[in-house]
Amino acid sequence: MKIMYSHHPEDVKGYTTDKLRDQFLMESVFLEDSIELTYSHVDRIIYGGAMPKEKALTLSAEKELAASYFLERREMGVINIGGNGFIMLDGEKIELNSKEGIYIGRGTKEVIFQSNDPNNPAKFYINSCPAHKKYPTVKVSQDQAIARPLGDIKSMNKRTIYQFIHPDVLETCQLSMGMTVLEEGSGWNTMPCHTHERRMEVYLYFNMQEDTRVFHLMGQPTETRHIVMANEQAVLSPSWSIHSGIGTSNYTFIWGMCGENQDFDDMDFVDMKEIR
Template sequence: MKILYAHHPEDFKQYTTEKLREQFMLETVFVSDEANFVYSHVDRIIYGGVMPVEKRVTLDAGKELAAEYFLERREMGVINIGGPGRIKCDEEIYEINNKEALYISRGTRDLVFESSDPQNPAKFYVNCCPAHKSYPTTKIGFEKAIKRPMGTSENMNKRVINQFIHPDVLETCQLSMGMTVLEEGSGWNTMPCHTHERRMEVYFYFDMEEDTRVFHLMGQPNETRHLVVANEQAVLSPSWSIHSGIGTKNYTFIWGMCGENLDFDDMDHVAMKDLR
């Protein structure tokens, strides 16, 4: 598990492109028959992918968590973007198909990920954060996610926000996750942009063609930078950073948040005139 330490925005100003990508991007999310995770000191989030192909993948706590088992003190959200698969949580088995989610309770000891078809493996994208209480493990199908249409074609940001792990769907300690789908002809995921001082965020971009790229914007509003992101790559976004991006074509992304609160609309909006 790769460890990333927190970054001060004043230090961030000096980073080269290579340094930005090293510290904020997970360029390869899915590795065959492995759990490929990043442990960030930004709100202690863990994010990454599990792609079982020829064998099952079991999650162990490892040295990084100093715990008896992975979810001894944590909760987890999983969204499958690949073929059909299943997740064993202790004695319960959950069938998780494409664009379905599973919230997994703190205290779940045994976590096993498996694909139904090695030729079309499941791709389980994972966000995991500290938890103070146990809430029930719950499957959330795509049809059960709250749909929030946003944007306009004129502003090139017409999209639907699908809220899977959200207070209006189920209770969690601090984790929120959802999936934003941009319509054809739209490229902006959030503009005008915002920050939210009380929560960090991770973006995972997918459903992109080989030559499609997203220019992910980050940094303080008066000191912006960008990362060029390809299909199935993830970007860590600290609370002091703007959250925005523009694609060369429409795309889909999963957002995950943890931190001080669970209020999705708790945003500090940035006026266009204040961006630099």
Template sequence: MEIRHTTNPTDFKAYQTERLRSEFLMESLFVQGEINLVYSHYDRVVTGGAIPTTGSLKLEDPDTLKTEYFLERREVGIINIGAEGTVLVDGEAYTLNKRDCLYVGLGNKEVLFESNNAADPAKFYIVSTPAHKQYPTKKAPIEEAEPTRLGSDSESNKRTIYKYIHGDGIQSCQLMMGMTLLEPNNMWNTMPAHTHDRRMEVYLYFDMEPESRVFHFMGQPNETRHIVVQNEQAVLSPPWSIHSGVGTSNYTFIWAMGGENYTFTDMDTVKMEDLK
């Protein structure tokens, strides 16, 4: 498992392009036949991708976590962004179509990922946070997720937000997770921007054409930088950072949060005139 350490926002001001990318961008989560995980010291969040092909892939890394099994002190949210696949949780099978979500709680000892067709594999996106209370494993197909429609064509941000793991949906200890789909000809997300100093966030951008790019903006409101992101790449967003983006075309992204608060209303909004 790759380990990423936290960054002081004062030091962040001096980062050049390659340092920004090495600290915050996860470029190669999805590799056929592999499971890849990144451990961040921001709220101890683990981000990963798994593409099982001819066999199953197991969620594990005892050398990094120093626990008997992965979810001994953790919970995990899983969203499939590929073809149909199956997640086995202590022997119980959950089939996930594209954009379906599965929450697996504290204490489950074995999590395996499988594709239903090796030639057209599933792509499981994984976000895990520490947990101190057990909640039941639960699947949420996208058809059952809570949709919120926001934005407009005139603002180039007409979008639908699907909430999966949250206070009024799948219950968890601290993990929150959902997905935002931008309509065709709409490119902006989360602008005007905000911060939430009590929890970090991870963005995964996907459903992009190979030549498309998203310019992901981050940093303190008066010291913003950008990272150029390709399809199926993810960005770590520190609690002190804004998180916003604009693409060369429409795209979809998964947001996941972990930290102290368990609410959508604790954000600190940033006025457009305060962005620099």
């Protein structure tokens, strides 16, 4: 588990490209028969992926958590972006097919990831944050998520936001999670951009071709930086940073948030003339 510490925006202004990528980009989210996780001190979020191929993968509490099991004091969201698979939760088998998600409440002791077909393995994308109480575990399909169409082709940002883990869908302590699908001909996400001081965010970009890229924008509105991202990579966004991107083709991304509130529309919008 890689540990990521918090960053002051004044320090980030002086980062080189390599340091920016090292401090904010998770290049390898899915590795065969492995669970890859990053632990950030930004709101204590843990994010990463589990890709079981030939064997089952058990989520364990590493020393950084100082816990007897991973979800002893945490909640977790999972969205499968690969082939069909399932999760064993304290002995209960829950199917989790492609584009299906699940919220797993605090206190679940055993979490095991498995694929149905090793030739088309599941790719379980994970977000986890601290939890003060236990809420029920709930599976959410894409059809059950709240769909919010936004944007238009003229602005190159026609997209649909699917809110999987959201107060209008289910109860959590602080975790929110969903998926945004851009239509063909669109490349911009979250533009005009915004910040939200009350919560951080992580993006996972996927459904990209090998030769396409997303230029992910971050930083303070008047001190923007960018990270060039390939398929199935994740990027951390502190609360003081914008989080937007433009792709060389359309793509899909999963967003996850935790922090002080769960009001999806609580955003500090940035006027286009302020961005530099």
